[in-house]
Amino acid sequence: MAEEILDGINPTRMELLALKDREKLAVKGHSLLKQKRDALIKEFFDILDRVKGARENAETNLSEAYEALTEAQITMGDLAVQKAALSVKESVKVDISSRSIMGVSVPIADMEMESRTIVDRGYGFSDTSIQLDEAAKKFETALKYIIELGEIEKTIYLLVDEIEATKRRVNSLEHIMIPRFQATIKSINMKLEEMERENFVRMKMIRSTIEKNEAEALAKAQLKAAQSE
Amino acid sequence: MSDVAIIGDIDTVTGFKLGGVKKGIIVNNDEEAKNALDELLNDEISIIIITQKIADNIREHINKRLGSDVLPMVIEIPDKSGSSEGGADQMAALIKRVIGVEMVK
Numbered sequence: 001m002a003e004e005i006l007d008g009i010n011p012t013r014m015e016l017l018a019l020k021d022r023e024k025l026a027v028k029g030h031s032l033l034k035q036k037r038d039a040l041i042k043e044f045f046d047i048l049d050r051v052k053g054a055r056e057n058a059e060t061n062l063s064e065a066y067e068a069l070t071e072a073q074i075t076m077g078d079l080a081v082q083k084a085a086l087s088v089k090e091s092v093k094v095d096i097s098s099r100s101i102m103g104v105s106v107p108i109a110d111m112e113m114e115s116r117t118i119v120d121r122g123y124g125f126s127d128t129s130i131q132l133d134e135a136a137k138k139f140e141t142a143l144k145y146i147i148e149l150g151e152i153e154k155t156i157y158l159l160v161d162e163i164e165a166t167k168r169r170v171n172s173l174e175h176i177m178i179p180r181f182q183a184t185i186k187s188i189n190m191k192l193e194e195m196e197r198e199n200f201v202r203m204k205m206i207r208s209t210i211e212k213n214e215a216e217a218l219a220k221a222q223l224k225a226a227q228s229e
Numbered sequence: 230m231s232d233v234a235i236i237g238d239i240d241t242v243t244g245f246k247l248g249g250v251k252k253g254i255i256v257n258n259d260e261e262a263k264n265a266l267d268e269l270l271n272d273e274i275s276i277i278i279i280t281q282k283i284a285d286n287i288r289e290h291i292n293k294r295l296g297s298d299v300l301p302m303v304i305e306i307p308d309k310s311g312s313s314e315g316g317a318d319q320m321a322a323l324i325k326r327v328i329g330v331e332m333v334k
Binding site: 041044048051058059062063065066069070073081082084085086088089090091092094096107109121132135136138139140142143146147149150151153154156157160163164 | 249309
């Protein structure tokens, strides 16, 4: 690919200076963005280790909870379980704030989850079984892990988006903008030098013409002087 | 303080209600699932738990509605019949996109 130069730039010294400034800025921005990208990727790997454990944790807890639920349904019947579920009080309070990783705001879920006794849950005892208590307890635990998992996964998705955007910017600067600036600066430099050489030659020509004219004038004057004598 | 809600089949919703999630919507088909999601988003619920099967069916709808905001979090969980291995695959694909090489740990 031939090196492209920027459109609409006049080959003047002013433009050259301005372009040099722009190139400097681009190079600086490029190195900053590169650092940002590296930091984000590091952050991404750190959190990747967490997500693996979190997902496994959540899924094992959840499948245990499903088993307990099935047992409760077997002993009590589907409808009784549903009825009991309707009267359960809300157990989880989540406060979501956000923190910033290299300018990406990611959520932090702050959970308040009191471990509840059977009495706190809010369903009656007369028509419920111990399996139901077990299921409720397991779902509470699973819910905690699931919310943690959600926080981590959301963080990862947000980080990925930012990493991709940053990568794109780094690449565009590195492979398109900076070479284009350099090519333009080079071409302006060459044009300016060419103009200088042209000027130099023109001066020489003019000087030689002037000298020639002067010499002729001098010769004529001498001739005249000689004739009048 | 933010709320948690669950979209899923009847067993999943019952289970999570037992676990103390107040808002649960039982859905039987894709249309209902979309409506449920819209409703929860309108209520500004910040954590939405949804089963993987339903999420897979309405994936486009979810992506369209969610964008890249911090909230709400949508968490996909396996339902009673177990994990569909979707979560791990998605992660692997993400890593590949970011790093450029396959890195399955």
